[in-house]
Amino acid sequence: MAQLIADKRDIDFVLHEQLDIGAEYKGGSYAEFNRKTIDLIIGEARNLGIKELLPLQKVGDDGCVFDAGSVTVPEGFKRAYDLYCEGEWLGMSDDPEWGGQGLPHAVSMAANEYFYGSCNSFMLYNMLTHGAAKLLEGFGTETQKKQCLKKMLSGEWSGTMLLTEPEAGSDVGALTTVATKNGDGTYNISGSKIFISGGEHDMVANIIHPVLARIEGAPEGTRGISLFLVPKFRINEDGTPGEFNDVVCTGIEEKMGLHGNCTCSLTLGGKGECIGTLLGEENKGMAAMFVMMNEARQMVGLQGFANATASYIHALNYARERVQTKGLTDPAGSAPVAIINHPDVKRQLLIMKSYVDGMRSLIYYGGLCHDKIAMTDDVEERKATNELLEVLTPIIKGYVTDKAFEVCSHGIQVFGGYGFVEEFPVAQLLRDSRIFMIYEGTNGIQSMDLLGRKLGMKKGKPFMDFLEVIRRSITKAKEVEELAPLAETMERFFVRYTEVATAISKSAMSDKVLDAYAFSHPFLEVTGDLTMAWMLLWRATVAAPLTEKKKKDAAFYKGQVTTARFFINTMLPTAMGKMDAIQACDGAVTAMDDAGFGGK
C-alpha cells in the first residue's frame, strides 16, 4: 500500500539497521526500549499523525483569526491538541520528574517525522512550548520550575520565545525591550516584540513567554541582555493562572505559508503592568538562549526534513499513477507509461530520495547523539558527543532546510501543472518550508556559525572528530566489494574537502576575512553534501550485504545502493567544482561597491 507522509520501511531501516539503536541502548538507561516497544511507539505516532494531524494541514492553511487581541486557531486544532497532549507526546523524551516520558531522542525523531510531516504549523506550537520548557529546566529556579514546567510539558500551558524586535532581527543585540527592577525580585517589562510564533492563541489556559530584555543600565549589545520569564496570566499561589499580565497581542502576520501557526506582535507592559522574573543570571540571557537555540535549530531542521519527506512521498505516489508517453526518450512511440519511468522525472525523484534519506539518517543520528549524552557517565565522552552535535547543528538547520525547500520544489515539478494547484498537497509544503531557511537564525547565520565558530572551536578538535567519524565510515564502505569504487570516489571528495576546509579556515583568520565569509554559505553547502554522501554511503554499507541475505527485501536494499551511487557519482562532482571556487576565494564580493549594484 502506498505510504503517506513518511516511508515506514525506511524509518525502520535507519533506526534498526543503520543506527542499530537496540544495540546502542543495551545495558544502559534506555535498555527497556527494545525493538517491539519502539515500533509500537512509532506506530502510535503514525496513527495520531495520519488520522488526526494530517487533516489539519489543509484547514490550517486558511489561517488563524485575530480579533481585538485574541487569536483563534483553525478549526480542529484544539481537538487535535487535546489528543496530542493526552498521548503525552509533548514531553515524550523529557525527564519523568517533570512529567516527561523519557523516550530515547532517536525514537522521538521518528515520531516527530510523522507529526511534523502531517502538519508543521500545528506542531510549531508544541515545538516552541518544548523549547521554552527546556530553557526553564536549564535555567529556572526551583520555584519557577515548580510553577510551570509540568504544566508546559503536559501541554496545559504553552510557551514561546520573545526575541525579535522590528529593528533587531539577526542583530539581537540591538533590542530595546527594558526590564526595571521592582525591589521585590521581580521586574517590570516594557517593549514590543514581533514574529512570535504562538504568541497568543486559544488552545491553552496560560502562555509562558521567555523574553529577552535589557535591565536598565545594562551594557549595550548582546553583553547586556537578560532573560525573563513572563507569563500571559500571572501565576497564583496555588499555581492557577491569575491576573492578566499586560502582554497584549496587537496583530498577526499574513504570511506566505505556515498559516496554521499564528505569528504575533506582542506589546509588553503597554499599561506598565507586565511583571517578569529573571531566568538565569543578569546579562547572561544570550548564553542561555544559545543553549535553547541549539535544540531549536535541530528541530527546525526536522521541520524542513518532515516537509521534504512528505513532498517526496506525494510525488512518488503521483509519479506511479500518472501515465504519459515518454516522448523523445522513446521515439518508437510505444504505449504510455507511469511517469516514474521518464528519465527526467526519475532523476528528480532520485534527487528527492537521496536528500530525504540522507536527512533522515542525519537527524536520527543527531537524536542518537542526544541519547548517548544522556546514557554515558563518562564526562569526556559526553563532552565530545555534545561538541559533535554542535558541529552538526548548522548543517541540520542550514543545509537541511535549504535542501528541503529544493526537494519541495521538485515535488511540485513532478506534479506538473497540478503541483501549482492548492487542491494537491505539494504547493503548501513548499510555501510552508520557506520560513525554515530564515527563522532560528537565517541560513546565512548558520553558515557563519559553521565557519566562524564550529570549524575552529577548541582548536578545531570537534571538527576533526567529525571528520574522523566520516573517515571511518568510508573505510568500512571500502571493505564491501560492491561499494569499493563508490567509497574511493567519496574518499577523493573527502580529502579534497579537508583541504578546502583548511584553506577557508585560514582565509577567515587572515586579512581575507570578508572574502572568506562571502564563501561561508557555499562552504556550508559542500559540508552538507559531504554529510549527505556520508549518510548514504553508510546506508549502502549496511544494505549491500543484505540484498543477498534478505532476498524478500532485496529491492529495498538495492535502492539504498543505487541512491548512494546516484548521489556520489552525479551530485558530488558539482560540489567538487564548488570547492574549487571556495578554495580560490575570489574577492569579487568584497570588491563590489554599493553603487555597482545599480538600482539608483
Add this chain to the structure above:
Amino acid sequence: MAQLIADKRDIDFVLHEQLDIGAEYKGGSYAEFNRKTIDLIIGEARNLGIKELLPLQKVGDDGCVFDAGSVTVPEGFKRAYDLYCEGEWLGMSDDPEWGGQGLPHAVSMAANEYFYGSCNSFMLYNMLTHGAAKLLEGFGTETQKKQCLKKMLSGEWSGTMLLTEPEAGSDVGALTTVATKNGDGTYNISGSKIFISGGEHDMVANIIHPVLARIEGAPEGTRGISLFLVPKFRINEDGTPGEFNDVVCTGIEEKMGLHGNCTCSLTLGGKGECIGTLLGEENKGMAAMFVMMNEARQMVGLQGFANATASYIHALNYARERVQTKGLTDPAGSAPVAIINHPDVKRQLLIMKSYVDGMRSLIYYGGLCHDKIAMTDDVEERKATNELLEVLTPIIKGYVTDKAFEVCSHGIQVFGGYGFVEEFPVAQLLRDSRIFMIYEGTNGIQSMDLLGRKLGMKKGKPFMDFLEVIRRSITKAKEVEELAPLAETMERFFVRYTEVATAISKSAMSDKVLDAYAFSHPFLEVTGDLTMAWMLLWRATVAAPLTEKKKKDAAFYKGQVTTARFFINTMLPTAMGKMDAIQACDGAVTAMDDAGFGGK
C-alpha cells in the same frame, strides 16, 4: 532615487551600449526608431507599469471570483486593461496592417519588463491574446483574420490556448476532444479542457479560443491533432459577437500564486452547440502550435525574468536601508551598517544581479534576433537567425525560469523574516514564479528539446553557429587587457562545454539514450550557465573601456566588470564540476527500479 521593478540604467545599457540597437536598425525598416524615440516609448511603458499595473499586483493576489460560469477579475484590472489597450501596447511590435504599432522587438522586451514586472498575472491575459493572434496571423484564412485579428491586437477581444486535458498534459497526443464535420466547412467541437489561463473573464466582449482537437477518424497521437478557432460568442456577419457558442467555464483553480489570472476549466459543446472552424490544415495542429509555442516560451522566460528583476530591485533597496551589526565578520563590534555590506547578503545580491543582468541581455538579444529576421531580405540570414532563436528558446524558457525562481528565493532571504510576510512584495514574486517552470512545456521538456532536438538539428549547424557567436565574444574580451584573465577562464569553460555537448549528444544517440536523458536537465543548466557567462563577459567588454571614458558613470561600469568576475570565478567552477558528471553519464537513474524508491 531608488528604482522600482527594473533598473532603468541597466535597460539603457543593454539596448544602447551592449546591443547598440541604434546601429543595428540604421538604414533598415526600423530606422525611424532612434535613441530618443526608443527612450520615449520605454519611458511611457515605465509610467504605465509603475503607476497603473504595479498597484494591481497586491489586489490581484486576492484572486478572481467564479460564479455560475462567469469569472470576475480583481478590482482595478478592467480599468488598467482599458488604459493598456488605449496605449496600443498589446500589438506594439505587430504588423500595422492588423493594427499593430510595428515597434522593434528588442524595445518591446524592455517595455514588457516593466509591464510584467509590475503585474505578471495581469499581463498573462495579454500574453495569451497575443499568442493566439500570432497563430491566427500565421495560419488563419483571410476571413478568420478579418473577423478577429484587429480586435485581438487592439484588446477588444482576448485570446487563449486550449491544449491541456486532465489526462493529456506534457503528453498532448493523448487528448480526447473531438471535432465532427458539419458539412458547411465548420466543425462541432466536444471535449473538456483544463488549465486555461484567461479562459473566461469579464474584461472583453468576446474570447477567441484556439483549440487542439482530433477530427473524428483521425490518427491517434500527435499526428491526428488539428487546430480550431472557437469563439466564446459566434461572430455575426457584421463582425459583432453573436450567439453564445457553448463554451462553458466550469470552475477556476485555487493556485499557489498568479491569482490575478484565472485558470479555467472549460467544457466545449456540452449541449452539442459548440462550433469551430479549422485553423490551418487538418492533422497539422501540432506543427502550428509549435510555431506559437516558440514565441510563448520566450515570453514565459520574460515572465520569469521580470519577477526576478523586480525581486532583485526590492531586495537591493531593502538591503540598503536595513541596518544590523555585522556579527562574526566584524569582531571589533563596530557600528551597525546597512546589510548590503554584510558578506553573505552581498553574495546573494551579486548572485541575483548576475542572473538578472544576464537574463536581461539574453532576452533583449532574443528580441534583437526577431528584429534581424524582420529586417533582412537575405533568406539564408533569416533562416540562420531563426535557428539561433530556436536554440536559445529552451534556454530562455527553461534556464531563465529556473533561475528566476532561485533569484526570487534569494529576494526573500535578503528580507529575512519580513520576506515571508505578504505585506512585503517578495513572497508573492516567488509564489507567482513557480508556475513559469511548468507551463508552456515543463523545464524537463525544455531540456529534452535542447538535447533531443536543438543540439542535433540540421546536423548540428545551428548549435555550432550558437557556439561560434560565443567564441567570437570571448575573443573580443581577450583583447581588453583588464578582462584577459576572465576571458581565459571563460574560454576553458567554453572548450570543456563543447566536449561535454559532444559527449552527451553521442550518448543520446547510443544505447545509453536513457542515461543521457537523465542528464538533459543538468545539460540545460550548464548551457544556461555558459549563456549567462557569455552575456556578462560581453557586458564587461563593453563596460571596461568606459570606466575611464565616462568617469561620471564609472561605478556602474565597474559594477559590470565585477559582476562578470563574480559569475565566472565563483559560479562557473560549480558548473565545471557538473559537466564532469554529465560527461561521465553514470547510469544510476536508469538502474533504479521502481521498487527501489520505496514508499510502499
